[in-house]
Amino acid sequence: MEKSPLKTKPLAIVLVSGGMDSLVTAAIANLENEMAFLHLNYGQRTEARELKAFNDIADFYGVKKRLVVDVKYLKEIGGSALTDEKIAVPLQADNSAILSPQSAIPITYVPFRNAHLLSIAVSWAEVIGAKRIYIGAVEEDSSGYPDCREIFYKAFEKVMDAGTRPESKIEIATPLIRMKKSAIVKKGFELGAPFHLTWSCYKNNDIACGVCDSCRLRLKGFREAGIVDPIPYQK
Amino acid sequence: MEKSPLKTKPLAIVLVSGGMDSLVTAAIANLENEMAFLHLNYGQRTEARELKAFNDIADFYGVKKRLVVDVKYLKEIGGSALTDEKIAVPLQADNSAILSPQSAIPITYVPFRNAHLLSIAVSWAEVIGAKRIYIGAVEEDSSGYPDCREIFYKAFEKVMDAGTRPESKIEIATPLIRMKKSAIVKKGFELGAPFHLTWSCYKNNDIACGVCDSCRLRLKGFREAGIVDPIPYQK
Numbered sequence: 001m002e003k004s005p006l007k008t009k010p011l012a013i014v015l016v017s018g019g020m021d022s023l024v025t026a027a028i029a030n031l032e033n034e035m036a037f038l039h040l041n042y043g044q045r046t047e048a049r050e051l052k053a054f055n056d057i058a059d060f061y062g063v064k065k066r067l068v069v070d071v072k073y074l075k076e077i078g079g080s081a082l083t084d085e086k087i088a089v090p091l092q093a094d095n096s097a098i099l100s101p102q103s104a105i106p107i108t109y110v111p112f113r114n115a116h117l118l119s120i121a122v123s124w125a126e127v128i129g130a131k132r133i134y135i136g137a138v139e140e141d142s143s144g145y146p147d148c149r150e151i152f153y154k155a156f157e158k159v160m161d162a163g164t165r166p167e168s169k170i171e172i173a174t175p176l177i178r179m180k181k182s183a184i185v186k187k188g189f190e191l192g193a194p195f196h197l198t199w200s201c202y203k204n205n206d207i208a209c210g211v212c213d214s215c216r217l218r219l220k221g222f223r224e225a226g227i228v229d230p231i232p233y234q235k
Numbered sequence: 236m237e238k239s240p241l242k243t244k245p246l247a248i249v250l251v252s253g254g255m256d257s258l259v260t261a262a263i264a265n266l267e268n269e270m271a272f273l274h275l276n277y278g279q280r281t282e283a284r285e286l287k288a289f290n291d292i293a294d295f296y297g298v299k300k301r302l303v304v305d306v307k308y309l310k311e312i313g314g315s316a317l318t319d320e321k322i323a324v325p326l327q328a329d330n331s332a333i334l335s336p337q338s339a340i341p342i343t344y345v346p347f348r349n350a351h352l353l354s355i356a357v358s359w360a361e362v363i364g365a366k367r368i369y370i371g372a373v374e375e376d377s378s379g380y381p382d383c384r385e386i387f388y389k390a391f392e393k394v395m396d397a398g399t400r401p402e403s404k405i406e407i408a409t410p411l412i413r414m415k416k417s418a419i420v421k422k423g424f425e426l427g428a429p430f431h432l433t434w435s436c437y438k439n440n441d442i443a444c445g446v447c448d449s450c451r452l453r454l455k456g457f458r459e460a461g462i463v464d465p466i467p468y469q470k
Contacts, residue, residue: 126346126347147397155393155394165381166381
């Protein structure tokens with residue numbers, strides 16, 4: 001059934017890191033919303049490459065409202081292999097083994113990063129009148145980061161209810177939260193998402209390393225989906 | 236009863252804007268903690284003056300661990316009289332009348348600002364091992380900002396539990412949340428807090444205007460406490 005051409009689509013903010021999960025999230029959000037894209041530079045090793053992926057994806061979907069924010073303090077605060085040059089990015093090992101000294105959380109965990117992302121998105125949503133924030137968090141088959149779990153987003157929605165104007169009523173949408181990486185790949189292809197524009201590697205800025213946590217999860221997803229990853233790898 | 240000199244005080248982060256509420260919060264936190272001070276520059280009109288107050292207060296208490304973060308994107312996002320030069324700071328009126336067009340929230344409300352503050356504090360706390368975050372939020376007799384209410388902080392603690400390493404276990408302390416402004420003044424004087432180092436004015440960087448929302452609330456607090464405010468005012 002065709003929608004009336006007069007009906008305006010609601011405005012939604014999509015958090016777009018430039019990786020495959022955020023791409024597929026955008027492809028899903030695009031079905032029912034006018035999109036505004038938000039990206040964070042947080043001093044991560046592959047900052048410039050991720051920003052390029054963000055803009056390439058925004059161009060692909062014709063997104064005009066873009067906000068790129070610098071949160072350099074996450075690098076200053078440190079505590080993660082992604083932002084601290086003194087901590088090595090783990091390679092070629094099972095993700096579950098790459099733990100920080102104290103706990104079962106990967107050393108690439110950037111402390112509480114997604115709370116920063118969401119806070120910025122909520123502030124922007126209040127000002128531009130967006131009622132929904134899409135984030136490509138994946139709880140199953142993924143990173144093991146505490147701030148990627150559904151329980152975190154449910155709790156954050158309560159903070160949003162309590163901490164914003166009563167009429168703002170903003171929701172968080174996490175369409176991938178229960179999906180396996182391979183299902184995300186399939187969903188993206190089904191929606192014609194431009195995977196060739198994305199960047200997932202934690203380590204390199206030119207050709208993906210193929211061995212860091214993020215590359216391995218991505219490659220495993222494509223392999224299990226039976227689809228060839230369109231980006232080149234070092235090996 | 237004297238504490239053992241060998242006992243190490245726990246490390247706590249105190250959010251210090253440079254205003255009187257954060258000063259009194261620091262004076263309270265100082266009783267039982269080693270303090271680390273966190274300050275945000277967010278493009279507010281009185282940014283430089285507030286930063287000076289922050290450093291003066293940190294010097295007073297001998298605080299070595301200081302983190303000052305620039306969150307310029309709050310100005311870029313806008314939507315508040317505090318960060319948007321096009322929106323006037325309300326003067327000489329009852330606070331409850333200074334509302335934004337859509338709701339009963341003052342136009343000086345910076346959308347969801349305290350969520351940014353807390354997110355930064357939590358990331359820092361995870362890295363330096365602080366177990367408590369002090370914030371001088373006042374729900375009673377105050378600004379009317381949604382993110383200054385106890386319900387907001389209770390909800391945020393749940394987000395912290397869900398979104399950080401399981402061993403982090405960080406709490407939020409809001410010792411002023413139920414206090415009237417006059418009680419805060421009295422408490423500060425009782426603890427020898429250096430009110431002369433603080434800055435509350437939303438409008439000026441040199442001599443406090445005495446008529447903006449924040450000056451009026453401050454002056455009313457001192458008046459009701461029967462104590463003379465040690466800083467000079469324009470009128």
